Amino acid sequence: MALSAQELLDRLDPEQRKVACALSGPVCVRAGAGTGKTRAITYRIAYGALSGAFAPQNLLALTFTKKAAGELRERLRDLGVPGAQARTFHSAALSQLGYFWGATVGGPMPRVSDATRPFVREAARRIGLPGDESTISDLNTEISWAKSFLVAPENYELRAAREGRGEIAGVEAGRVAELMEAYEKVKLEKGSMDFSDALLLLVGILLDNPKVGARVRAQYRHLVVDEYQDVSPLQHRLLQLWLGGSKELCVVGDAAQTIYSFAGATSRFLREFPKEFPGATVVELVRDYRSTPQIVNAANAVIGSGNGAGGAVRLVSQLPSSFPVEFREHGDDEAEAKDIARRIGILAREGLPFSEMAILYRVNGQSAVFEGALREASIPYRVAGGVGIFRRKEVREAMASLSMAARSEPSGSLSGNVGAVLRQLGWTQKAPQRAGVQRERWDSLDALHRLAVRTEARREVSLRDFVRDLEGRAGDENPPETDEVTLSTLHAAKGLEWDAVFLAGMHEGLMPLSYATTPDQKEEERRLLYVGITRARQRLVVSYAKSNGKRAQKRSGFLADVWPQAESKRSRATSYRQRARQAKQDFARDYPDDVPLLRSLQEWRRAKAKELGKPAYTIFPDAALRDLAVSRPQTLAQLSRIRGIGQKRVIQWGEDVLEVIARG
Numbered sequence: 001m002a003l004s005a006q007e008l009l010d011r012l013d014p015e016q017r018k019v020a021c022a023l024s025g026p027v028c029v030r031a032g033a034g035t036g037k038t039r040a041i042t043y044r045i046a047y048g049a050l051s052g053a054f055a056p057q058n059l060l061a062l063t064f065t066k067k068a069a070g071e072l073r074e075r076l077r078d079l080g081v082p083g084a085q086a087r088t089f090h091s092a093a094l095s096q097l098g099y100f101w102g103a104t105v106g107g108p109m110p111r112v113s114d115a116t117r118p119f120v121r122e123a124a125r126r127i128g129l130p131g132d133e134s135t136i137s138d139l140n141t142e143i144s145w146a147k148s149f150l151v152a153p154e155n156y157e158l159r160a161a162r163e164g165r166g167e168i169a170g171v172e173a174g175r176v177a178e179l180m181e182a183y184e185k186v187k188l189e190k191g192s193m194d195f196s197d198a199l200l201l202l203v204g205i206l207l208d209n210p211k212v213g214a215r216v217r218a219q220y221r222h223l224v225v226d227e228y229q230d231v232s233p234l235q236h237r238l239l240q241l242w243l244g245g246s247k248e249l250c251v252v253g254d255a256a257q258t259i260y261s262f263a264g265a266t267s268r269f270l271r272e273f274p275k276e277f278p279g280a281t282v283v284e285l286v287r288d289y290r291s292t293p294q295i296v297n298a299a300n301a302v303i304g305s306g307n308g309a310g311g312a313v314r315l316v317s318q319l320p321s322s323f324p325v326e327f328r329e330h331g332d333d334e335a336e337a338k339d340i341a342r343r344i345g346i347l348a349r350e351g352l353p354f355s356e357m358a359i360l361y362r363v364n365g366q367s368a369v370f371e372g373a374l375r376e377a378s379i380p381y382r383v384a385g386g387v388g389i390f391r392r393k394e395v396r397e398a399m400a401s402l403s404m405a406a407r408s409e410p411s412g413s414l415s416g417n418v419g420a421v422l423r424q425l426g427w428t429q430k431a432p433q434r435a436g437v438q439r440e441r442w443d444s445l446d447a448l449h450r451l452a453v454r455t456e457a458r459r460e461v462s463l464r465d466f467v468r469d470l471e472g473r474a475g476d477e478n479p480p481e482t483d484e485v486t487l488s489t490l491h492a493a494k495g496l497e498w499d500a501v502f503l504a505g506m507h508e509g510l511m512p513l514s515y516a517t518t519p520d521q522k523e524e525e526r527r528l529l530y531v532g533i534t535r536a537r538q539r540l541v542v543s544y545a546k547s548n549g550k551r552a553q554k555r556s557g558f559l560a561d562v563w564p565q566a567e568s569k570r571s572r573a574t575s576y577r578q579r580a581r582q583a584k585q586d587f588a589r590d591y592p593d594d595v596p597l598l599r600s601l602q603e604w605r606r607a608k609a610k611e612l613g614k615p616a617y618t619i620f621p622d623a624a625l626r627d628l629a630v631s632r633p634q635t636l637a638q639l640s641r642i643r644g645i646g647q648k649r650v651i652q653w654g655e656d657v658l659e660v661i662a663r664g
């Protein structure tokens with residue numbers, strides 16, 4: 001969909017337009033979640049390219065996660081600017097390092113290793129520190145913090161004291177400094193480098209070789225950074241060197257979403273941008289285009305009651321009022337997971353694609369219980385950061401075949417062409433009946449087919465472009481979105497959005513995490529919750545379990561202001577009438593779209609009861625009617641699976657009910 005320059009601007013609000021039109025000089029956008037920061041920079045890039053202010057290949061857009069880089073590329077492609085580079089700091093640094101290594105340092109370049117714990121363990125052993133997993137893990141994090149903060153081992157003690165870091169897992173600062181030195185030695189011996197080294201080495205090369213800097217600048221004359229609140233001092237240093245005095249930098253961020261402090265991120269650079277770049281165009285956005293007023297209210301309340309909001313703006317939703325935020329308490333986490341799976345099933349039957357739903361939680365380990373519940377309910381899902389689809393053998397085979405087929409530039413629809421190739425590899429329109437390896441293979445191939453169908457619905461694409469697109473995704477391991485529920489940690493969900501979000505496991509110990517003990521750490525956890533809430537467009541369900549099966553759990557204190565007042569315990573004496581009224585209200589609130597059908601079903605029941613001279617509830621209980629209205633079975637088999645219906649009713653009333661549903 002190629003838009004004209006004017007059409008691009010027409011799709012922005014006045015402040016966003018200001019960002020898009022500020023095509024030279026430093027630009028800083030500070031704004032809350034969902035206000036269109038990412039939109040503003042993608043449109044700015046597209047507008048800059050269309051109006052001829054810069055060539056897309058001279059621009060480098062930087063993000064902090066692969067997923068965010070993939071998302072940015074996707075949005076740019078949709079706007080018709082495929083040439084612009086969107087990369088993580090790490091991947092940009094690594095590719096430049098590879099390019100300039102031979103001419104500057106020479107010899108074999110160290111391999112990047114993302115698993116640094118073994119090095120820390122070995123270093124700890126050498127200097128006689130305890131080697132238990134939790135100590136090693138804390139020390140590992142501390143080393144990466146120090147490197148991101150550009151703190152060398154010889155300065156560590158001083159800096160650690162100044163920053164009030166205290167002992168790390170019971171290890172005092174002097175010993176941590178020793179460990180840092182030993183760690184560097186171990187790593188060097190293994191011919192490896194860690195994530196920070198890629199940036200540190202490049203910083204070194206740029207400082208020592210002015211010509212290298214000049215060449216980089218000749219290529220990337222414009223830099224754009226999304227989520228700038230998460231920039232570390234090391235990344236900031238690299239940015240400065242890339243710029244080399246130029247002012248062509250545009251950053252966007254939200255101090256209230258700083259969630260990587262533990263790894264060295266700091267919102268200081270965002271806050272001080274106008275000081276660092278005098279004369280910068282500074283824009284603030286407050287209109288929230290993502291979430292309903294109900295969700296925005298919850299977000300404002302959660303961030304507003306903290307003390308570390310650092311000037312968090314109050315968001316104002318631009319969307320019509322919609323579903324209330326739901327707060328649910330469960331007996332244990334399995335019940336919680338089951339309920340979420342059930343709700344997802346209902347939303348899906350109402351027509352919401354699975355890819356528009358996400359379950360977000362605090363730590364990776366929480367995914368298992370949700371995976372179990374979703375699998376049981378036959379709901380497809382994907383764990384963010386899980387085994388990438390492109391590592392699967394059948395997908396590699398399919399990509400090779402698609403690439404061959406693309407050479408002959410076949411005519412016809414994209415999905416038709418992709419389907420034809422996949423069929424030769426054993427893919428069929430319908431899923432195989434049996435589970436197991438064959439089914440897994442089919443799932444992978446079908447994911448490619450679904451991607452083709454979705455791509456062609458959005459824009460016209462040749463088989464060749466589709467293959468190129470796939471190869472691009474495979475390169476950065478950004479799996480194609482297929483119709484699957486996303487399971488993700490709150491950290492990995494940053495910058496993303498879904499129609500329906502389930503924020504699960506929101507109890508003390510996980511939110512905030514029990515490790516968060518200082519006020520700063522607690523505020524970071526609060527920001528994490530704020531990030532979670534603001535991922536939702538239409539529906540937000542917040543839940544926790546009162547027990548984990550072993551211990552009792554308390555609801556997160558961060559939710560105190562938004563959680564509905566505990567209802568006075570309904571006594572057993574509560575009249576049937578009262579309960580029925582409550583159930584009716586709850587239904588109207590949770591399933592407004594199904595109210596008309598429920599009414600038709602009730603009418604049918606009334607008529608039937610009158611005809612037979614029996615009380616209505618003997619025909620169908622209220623709860624069964626509500627379930628029918630929501631799940632809308634189409635066959636007797638589906639009908640018989642509904643709770644409280646039973647074989648007898650299916651035989652007696654099944655056909656009647658199906659007819660009411662079909663009419664409704």
Ligand code: ATP
Binds near residue numbers: 034288290
């Ligand atoms: P986050 O802080 O979570 O990264 P963000 O500020 O980057 O959020 P975007 O992701 O750019 O926000 O936008 C949020 C949603 O609002 C997107 O779906 C986007 O398309 C939509 N949106 C933004 N601006 C507008 C606008 N002017 N008109 C219509 N929709 C908009």
Ligand code: MG
Binds near residue numbers: 037038039226495
């Ligand atoms: Mg964003």
